[in-house]
Each structure stands twice: as structure tokens, then as C-alpha cells.
Amino acid sequence: MSVLLGLFLSFLMLSLLAVGGAITVAPEMHRLMVEQMGLLTDAQFNASIAIAQAAPGPNVLFVAVLGYQAAGLAGAVATFGGIMLPSTTLALAAARWGQARRDRRGVLAFKAGMAPIVIALMFATGWLLSAHDPTWQLAALTAGAALLVWRTRLHLLALILMGALAGGLGWV
16 A cells, blocks of 8 residues: 555656656656666566557556556556646646736747757657667667657657567567
8 A cells, every 4th residue: 555655646746747748757757666666677667658658548648557567456546646636737727827828928938948848858758768778770760760750740650650660670
């Protein structure tokens, strides 16, 4: 029970730091669940994110998969409830406030200032997920995917398919 409460409270706090989505705090989730609590291995952590990202639905589902891997159904409820409760409440309140004041200079500046933070957090997550077995092929695939997302309107499912194909062919 103390593990579930610890997971719930930790993910409750992480929810407030997850600017840009839950995936942006994946490095801290890794530190907590793999290194500090020892609930998952590196391979389980990476597989949980990959499985959830490949499934249809919201990207935040990986949090429930991590919780399930760590402590079963109760772990999934603890992690998913913890990550969703504060962020959902805060997002709803902020969206209503921001929509009513969308043309104010401060609101526009806030939106512009958050973009580089979200990009840096996403980079940290990509680094964590690809750094466990660094090869030049994996680095090239990661850089190529980032470039395609940045410069084209290629659908993300096409990139996932290309990554799966590269893995299936043994390139990475």
C-alpha cells in the first residue's frame, strides 16, 4: 500500500511539471521507478513506453502501462490517477482563463516562451530512450525522425512504421 501511495503522490507532483505532456517528465519517472524504487528495469520502462505509444489513444497511456508493469492494476490506477488529476484540473482552469484573455500580451508571451521549454523536455525524453544502447544507426534514425517532424507534415504514424521497419530489419 505504501508503494501505491508513493507512486500516486510522486505522479501527482510530476503532473504539475509535465508541461507539454506526460512524456516530457519520463526521465524523472525513469529515475523514480527504475533507479530509486527499483520497480522496473530499463528494458521494462522502455517497452512500456513503446507499447503505449504504439497503441491508439492518448499519449499519456504510457503512465498507466508503467504503473501496471510496476504494481498491477492498482499501480496503473495510482500512476494514471496521479498524473491526470492535477494536470486536468489546472488545464481546464487555465484554458478557461486564457481563452477569455487570449489577445493579451502576457498570454501571447507565455505561449511563445513555453515552446522552447517543451522542445527541450522532449529532447531529454528522446535522449533517455535512445541512450541505453547508443549506435550510429539509432542516432541517425532519431535525428532523421526529428528532422522529418520539424520540416515536413509527415504523419507520426508513418514515422512509427519506419522505426518499426528499421527495427524489424535489424538496422537498429
